[in-house]
Amino acid sequence: MFESLGRFVARRRGLVLAVWVVALVVGVGAGGQLFDRLRPVDALSADAEAARAERLVTEHSADGPVVYAVIRDVDLTSPDLVRSVTDTATELRKLPGVVKVEDPFTTRGAPTGADDRSTMVLVELAEDLAPAKLESLEDQVRNRLHRIQAPSVLVGGDHLAERAFGEQAVRDLAVGESVAFALLLVALIVVFGGVVAAGLPLAAAVVGVSVTFLVLLAVSLLGPVGEFSLNIVTLLGLGLAVDYALLIVARYREELAGGTDPETAVATAMRHAGRAVAISGLAVAVALAGLAMFAEPLLASMAVGGLVVVLLVTALALTLVPALIVTARRHIPAAGAETWVTRALARLRWLPRGSVLARLAGTAQRRPSVVALLVTVGLLVLAAPLLGANFANSDARALPSSVEERRAYDARQALFTRGEAAPVTVVATVDPTTPQARDYLNDLMKLPGVVRLTLRDEVDAGTVIIDLTPAGATAGEQSRAVVRAVRADRPAFPVLVGGEAAKVVDYQDSVVGRLPYVVAAVVLAMLILLYALTDSLVVPVKAMLLNALTFLATLGALVVVFQWGWGEPILRFDSWGALDLTTPLLLFVFIFGLSMDYEVFLLSRIREEYLTRPDNDRAVLRGITRSGPVVTAAAVCITIVFLGFATGGLVAVKEIGVGMAIAVILDVTVVRGLLLPAVMTLLGDLNWWAPRALARRRAQSPVARGTARVPGR
Structure with a gap:
């Protein structure tokens, strides 16, 4: 089968090349639109308890996304600082979509840092903003906060951190591609003894990744595609394309060294190396299909992207690579043949032989x-x-650590939370004035590992939102133990447990x-x-x-x-x-x-x-x-x-x-x-x-x- 495929591709190489060139052109032209359609994808499925608790918190409380500014290294009594913060807070309150602004001078809602030389401004945004409008408003808020006259103003927030993740993922993709391509070209020239032969695996990689972006663009019309999917696609596309093409080209060069003519050498290479590539590609595809069996949207998004690129790269290796080999056969040396590369390497006597x-x-x-x-x-x-x-x-x-959102997070943790873990959030559907609710709160306070219990205000009637501060680190073993303890002792009324530790517990259980x-x-x-x-x-x-x-x-x-x-x-x-x-x-x-x-x-x-x-x-x-x-x-x-x-x-x-x-x-x-x-x-x-x-x-x-x-x- 694979030998016949090799002979067919060798005879119809013009057609095969034309098909893949068209796919490449369309992929480069349309696939770039994919970057504008990337969206954050939740790690947890929507039916996980932590996800349901988070939706209830949003539904029953007035809390929306928060942007905060950590103001450091200042004299908190300075008139210039007071005037600058007050003016900024006044401007922020006038922005459409800003629900509340807390600062240390007009609302007394913002805390003072542990060093007594830092404070915060917290800006709460409306909870129902469309993604594009939310990002635009966040940028306006960030720009105004940066105008505060202080030696250090760091702006952060959960949603801003999510955006930073996506932007960093795209930057990492560009850096990773550039570094990998440059080093791969050098390595492949050494392996194959020439530039043309070295370019064949890279050509397959470029076509595979570009066409996959086109396919993912179509997928994005049906559902969200996460930023990290592109990293997985490029990682697998480059790695597998080079691997598979290298195996086939190496076997072809080996057959040439035995005196076989180019077309027969391609057919023989396909019979052995092509078969191995097909089986390997199927194995990787099966593994990625297994990844999609997990219910979590983030894993499913990665699995879809990976599955597409693996199937495409395998098809490229079995069609485009043999077509390129036959087309460039005069420039592909047989195994063991002397070239300018082998002569140069021979002078490096310290290199291992064999x-x-x-x-x-x-x-x-x-x-x-x-x-x-x-x-x-x-x-x-x-x-x-x-x-x-x-x-x-x-x-x-x-x-x-160079990203502002990371530095803002670190500063807030060090100066204002004293290193405390993020709270475990309990959402109870009950009248807080009833004896059952009071007894439940007392039981929660007695749980091992609970440092502090706080009730949120401005919550809809008939609902209680409780923040339990656990000992230890955020989502650490003690925090997860608190989550499991709360869930193990359910009261007579409905209760959902959320927070960072609960997300980890739900993910692990799933x-x-x-x-x-x-x-x-x-x-x-x-x-x-x-x-x-x-x-x-x-x-x-x-x-x-x-x-x-x-x-x-x-x-x-x-x-x-x-x-x-x-x-x-x-x-x-x-x-x-x-x-x-x-x-x-x-x-x-x-x-x-x-x-x-x-x-x-x-x-x-x-x-x-x-x-x-x-x-x-x-x-x-x-x-x-x-x-x-x-x-x-x-x-x-x-x-x-x-x-x-x-x-x-x-x-x-x-x-x-x-x-x-x-x-x-x-x-x-x-x-x-x-x-x-x-x-x-x-x-x-x-x-x-x-x-x-x-x-x-x-x-x-x-x-x-x-x-x-x-x-x-």
């Missing part, structure tokens, strides 16, 4: 038991910090409830795909176990780097003591999906060798030796992509970029280079065990026909 993976595999096969034990223990030790992991919703603390089904669906699909590739039942199970080790070790490393803050000096961020809630789920999908690239390519070459001569140890070593250089090159390229996105400012994006880079490095060196050959050597011919029917099918294949025995029952 396949790193082959050397690692040889070491593993000489002492498989020792290597398997040491590597497994090492990965489990690396995963150990995961036992103390703290997962929470990213807030303003996840913004770069994920834990669906996770077994998602994991089962993803793992089962990948087992089936690997079964189809290897004709073995043992190899797919082993592959899933190795992927699980990589996943756990990666999360453990991220806890050390981000939650403990060990990576702050190098990665230039400020740790906020947690990992983003979406990080483990995204990494699960990406690691199990993307590791299939190397799994499929290595196993397909090992299987080729085994079918030719059923000697397990020889097949493992020769398969890794022959595919090792291209797998190493692919790993280097995709790591460049991930680290390019780690240069951005958002901590959540850094976590994904660094996490995937760690996963790829571990996967290609420690897992594929040492653990895989060690385990396969220990298992021997048992690796290729299959039921009788499958063993007969393998024995009838053209490669295996006439060879030695085939294991099976």
Whole structure:
């Protein structure tokens, strides 16, 4: 099938190129409109209790979005300060859409900071403003607050922080693309020995990402598309396009080196590398479809974007890449051919020669038991910090420290909240004057971990809104314990529990409830795909176990780097003591999906060798030796992509970029280079065990026909 596709594309390359060029032009022209349609997407589903509580608070209280200004390093008795703040507050009250302004001089509603040299101005906006009007009003309020005559005026707010997240995501996208493209071009020139060959994977990446933006523009007409979807799309689009194109081009160059003509070389490359790419693409698509099974809108938005780009990139690799290869065949050197690049590299005598993976595999096969034990223990030790992991919703603390909204948040926390956690909000539908309501309030005050209870004023009759200040950090373990305690003891009247800690609890409960089904669906699909590739039942199970080790070790490393803050000096961020809630789920999908690239390519070459001569140890070593250089090159390229996105400012994006880079490095060196050959050597011919029917099918294949025995029952 794939060989026939390769020959068809080679003969009809003009048509194939024309179709993708048209798609690229339309994607570039129309896809840019997508940036104007991006919207913040909620992390929680609308039916979660915390989300319902938040809607009730909005419905029954007069509270709307708040913009605040932290005024620092001032003499609070200065006439100039009093006049400046008073004039600004008067101007703000005249703006349509401003509901209330609190300042320290005319309303006495604003607090004084812990240093006695700071204060705040709080501006409440109408709660029913359309998004565009709200943003316009926020900008007007911000501009007027900045006119206050003081050494330092920092303006922030929850909605302003959300906007800052979106704007930073777009900036990170531009930076990540630029860094990745520049470094990738250099790496690919070194790998392929020429500029033209190096440009083929990048051309596939550009087309894939551009056309995906066009598809997401159409999706945005049906529902919201989040800002972070673009980061996921670009991350996957660049990484997979380069990976897949590199595998096909490398196999084509290998066939050329054997004396095959270009068209036959393309067909052969498609038969082997093209098949591996198709299976890998399906695996990643299945993993992203599994991500969409979670009910949370943010995850669903990311999953849709990722699924679209994976399917497009896979189609590009199987059509555009072979068409480009045949078109540029005179400029693509055979493997091992001498070029200006190889001559330049030859002068660098300090560079390692030969396949790193082959050397690692040889070491593993000489002492498989020792290597398997040491590597497994090492990965489990690396995963150990995961036992103390703290997962929470990213807030303003996840913004770069250079962003004003982040600095305003930090200043407010340090000077006015004394580091207290954000409150757990309880919304009770009851008359506050009744004995039942009073008894319930007394019970809440007695809960372990509750520091203070506050009743909100200006609330509709028949409703009580209670803020419980918990001990510990915002959405930390103590805050979550308070949420669970309030929910465990429901009174006779309706009660909903919200707040930041409640959002984390609801998110965790939702994920834990669906996770077994998602994991089962993803793992089962990948087992089936690997079964189809290897004709073995043992190899797919082993592959899933190795992927699980990589996943756990990666999360453990991220806890050390981000939650403990060990990576702050190098990665230039400020740790906020947690990992983003979406990080483990995204990494699960990406690691199990993307590791299939190397799994499929290595196993397909090992299987080729085994079918030719059923000697397990020889097949493992020769398969890794022959595919090792291209797998190493692919790993280097995709790591460049991930680290390019780690240069951005958002901590959540850094976590994904660094996490995937760690996963790829571990996967290609420690897992594929040492653990895989060690385990396969220990298992021997048992690796290729299959039921009788499958063993007969393998024995009838053209490669295996006439060879030695085939294991099976």
